[in-house]
Amino acid sequence: MAQVLEFRLPDLGEGLTEAEIVRWLVEVGDVVAVDQPVVEVETAKAMVDIPCPYAGVVTARFGEEGTELPVGAPLVTVAVGASASGGETEGSGNVLVGYGTSEAPARRRRVRPAAPAAQTANGAAAREVTPPAESVARPVGTGAGHGHGHDTAPADEETRSDGPVPVISPLVRRLARENGLDLRELHGSGPDGLILRADVEYALRAAEVHGRSAAQPTVEPHTPVAATRSSAPPAGIRVPLKGVRGAVADKLSRSRREIPDATCWVDADATELMRARAAMNAAGGPKIALLALLARICTAALARFPELNSTVDMEAREVVQLDQVHLGFAAQTERGLVVPVVRDAHARDAESLTAEFARLTEAARTGTLTPAELTGGTFTLNNYGVFGVDGSTPIINHPEAAMLGVGRIIPKPWVHEGELAIRQLVELSLTFDHRVCDGGTAGGFLRYVADCVEQPAVLLRTL
Structure with missing residues (x-):
C-alpha cells in the first residue's frame, strides 16, 4: 500500500x-x-x-x-x-x-x-x-x-x-x-x-505616505489639483528586490552605511603587460587570461600591504588582517551582479587562476554558483573595463576592506622614454576602508600594482 x-x-x-x-x-x-x-x-x-x-x-x-x-x-x-x-x-x-x-x-x-x-x-x-x-x-x-x-x-x-x-x-x-x-x-x-x-511592504509604504500627508497643512480650495496629488506613490514599473538582486542591494546598503571609504587612482602604461601575455600565449598550452595576470599582481601587492586584506571587527574594535587571499571578482549576470570567490588565490599561478576564473564565470552565467562560491572573499578585483569605461568609484564588498578597479585598456598618447608615443593605457583605482589604513598605505599599494602593470618582468617567475 x-x-x-x-x-x-x-x-x-x-x-x-x-x-x-x-x-x-x-x-x-x-x-x-x-x-x-x-x-x-x-x-x-x-x-x-x-x-x-x-x-x-x-x-x-x-x-x-x-x-x-x-x-x-x-x-x-x-x-x-x-x-x-x-x-x-x-x-x-x-x-x-x-x-x-x-x-x-x-x-x-x-x-x-x-x-x-x-x-x-x-x-x-x-x-x-x-x-x-x-x-x-x-x-x-x-x-x-x-x-x-x-x-x-x-x-x-x-x-x-x-x-x-x-x-x-x-x-x-x-x-x-x-x-x-x-x-x-x-x-x-x-x-x-x-x-x-x-502586499505587506506596499501597505507599509502606503501607511508611511499617508502619515506624511496627514502631517501636512490642509490644502485650501484654491490650491491647484496637481498639488493635492504630490503625496501619491509614483507610477511606474515596480521590480521586487528579492533573490540575488535583493541580497546585493542589502549588502551594498550596509557597506555604504558602515564603511568610510575613499578612492585613489592612477593611469598606467599596460603595453608591456599586454606584450608579456601575448608572448606567454604564443608559447603554447592553455591561454592565460588578462584577469589572471591582474589577479597575480593583486596577490603580490597584498603580500606587501596586508592591511588591505583585512576586515574590521567593530564589536571588538579591532582590524583583523587575514592570512589567506580569497579573491572575489565582479561578474554581471542576467539576475544581477554577483561576486564569485577564487579560494587561496595567493597560492595559484596564472594558469590555475585562468581556469578558476573561467569555471566560476560559467557558473555565474548559468546561475549554478553555490553559496560557498559566493561568500568568504577577502579582497575584490573589479574589471569594469569590459563595459567600455575608464574609471569608477565602486562600493566595497562588505565586510572586505578594499577593491581594485581596472578600466578599459586603449591606445593613447603617452610620454615613453622621453618621447611621445602611442601606448596601451589603463586607469587603475583603489577604493579602501579608511579605518584599516591611511592614504599612504593605499597609495603605496596602488603604485606597486601600477609598477607591475608597467614592468611585469619582475613577476614572471611566480606566474
Missing part, C-alpha cells in the same frame, strides 16, 4: 531562511527517483536544484513559480510504495498549518469572510487553523476532510474573528507584527487571496 510522504524545503545553509521557486522540474503524477531534482529555486546567494529524498509518484506540488517559500515549508508530496520506500515506514508526520496532502491534488480551499450560514458550514475548517502559533502542525494523511494543496503557495495562517487570514510565511507575518500592521485589513494579491510579502 502506498504511503504519502512530504518533502519540505531543506535548510540551504549560510543563514538562508527562504528561497524563490524559479522552475518546477516535475509535474503531479510524475515518477521520481531518490535524489532526483524536483524544483529549481533561487536564494539570496545562488540558483539551486533541490533533490527529493523519496522515490515514488508526485501527488502534489506546493507553490507557483515566482513564489517565495520559507525553509521548512512543504515542496512536494510523494506516494511511496513499500518496495520504493527504502525501508522507511513513516514520513515527517507533520506539516505547517493549512498544508494538507492527498492523493487527489485538488486546489486547496481557503476560508474567507462570508455570511453566517457560510461560516457555520466552514466552522470545522476554521477551527482547524485557529491556533496562530508558528509551530502548530497536523499529520500528513490521505483521507478526506483535509484541504489539499497543488501549485499554490503554502500559507501560514493568521487567525481573525471571521476566519483565517492566509499568509505566505511566518516571515511575512512577523514583518506585519513588527510594524503594527493588522493583516485582517489586507487583501492578498496571491492565489486565492494569499497575502504575500509585497
Whole structure:
C-alpha cells in the first residue's frame, strides 16, 4: 500500500531562511527517483536544484513559480510504495498549518469572510487553523476532510474573528507584527487571496505616505489639483528586490552605511603587460587570461600591504588582517551582479587562476554558483573595463576592506622614454576602508600594482 510522504524545503545553509521557486522540474503524477531534482529555486546567494529524498509518484506540488517559500515549508508530496520506500515506514508526520496532502491534488480551499450560514458550514475548517502559533502542525494523511494543496503557495495562517487570514510565511507575518500592521485589513494579491510579502511592504509604504500627508497643512480650495496629488506613490514599473538582486542591494546598503571609504587612482602604461601575455600565449598550452595576470599582481601587492586584506571587527574594535587571499571578482549576470570567490588565490599561478576564473564565470552565467562560491572573499578585483569605461568609484564588498578597479585598456598618447608615443593605457583605482589604513598605505599599494602593470618582468617567475 502506498504511503504519502512530504518533502519540505531543506535548510540551504549560510543563514538562508527562504528561497524563490524559479522552475518546477516535475509535474503531479510524475515518477521520481531518490535524489532526483524536483524544483529549481533561487536564494539570496545562488540558483539551486533541490533533490527529493523519496522515490515514488508526485501527488502534489506546493507553490507557483515566482513564489517565495520559507525553509521548512512543504515542496512536494510523494506516494511511496513499500518496495520504493527504502525501508522507511513513516514520513515527517507533520506539516505547517493549512498544508494538507492527498492523493487527489485538488486546489486547496481557503476560508474567507462570508455570511453566517457560510461560516457555520466552514466552522470545522476554521477551527482547524485557529491556533496562530508558528509551530502548530497536523499529520500528513490521505483521507478526506483535509484541504489539499497543488501549485499554490503554502500559507501560514493568521487567525481573525471571521476566519483565517492566509499568509505566505511566518516571515511575512512577523514583518506585519513588527510594524503594527493588522493583516485582517489586507487583501492578498496571491492565489486565492494569499497575502504575500509585497502586499505587506506596499501597505507599509502606503501607511508611511499617508502619515506624511496627514502631517501636512490642509490644502485650501484654491490650491491647484496637481498639488493635492504630490503625496501619491509614483507610477511606474515596480521590480521586487528579492533573490540575488535583493541580497546585493542589502549588502551594498550596509557597506555604504558602515564603511568610510575613499578612492585613489592612477593611469598606467599596460603595453608591456599586454606584450608579456601575448608572448606567454604564443608559447603554447592553455591561454592565460588578462584577469589572471591582474589577479597575480593583486596577490603580490597584498603580500606587501596586508592591511588591505583585512576586515574590521567593530564589536571588538579591532582590524583583523587575514592570512589567506580569497579573491572575489565582479561578474554581471542576467539576475544581477554577483561576486564569485577564487579560494587561496595567493597560492595559484596564472594558469590555475585562468581556469578558476573561467569555471566560476560559467557558473555565474548559468546561475549554478553555490553559496560557498559566493561568500568568504577577502579582497575584490573589479574589471569594469569590459563595459567600455575608464574609471569608477565602486562600493566595497562588505565586510572586505578594499577593491581594485581596472578600466578599459586603449591606445593613447603617452610620454615613453622621453618621447611621445602611442601606448596601451589603463586607469587603475583603489577604493579602501579608511579605518584599516591611511592614504599612504593605499597609495603605496596602488603604485606597486601600477609598477607591475608597467614592468611585469619582475613577476614572471611566480606566474
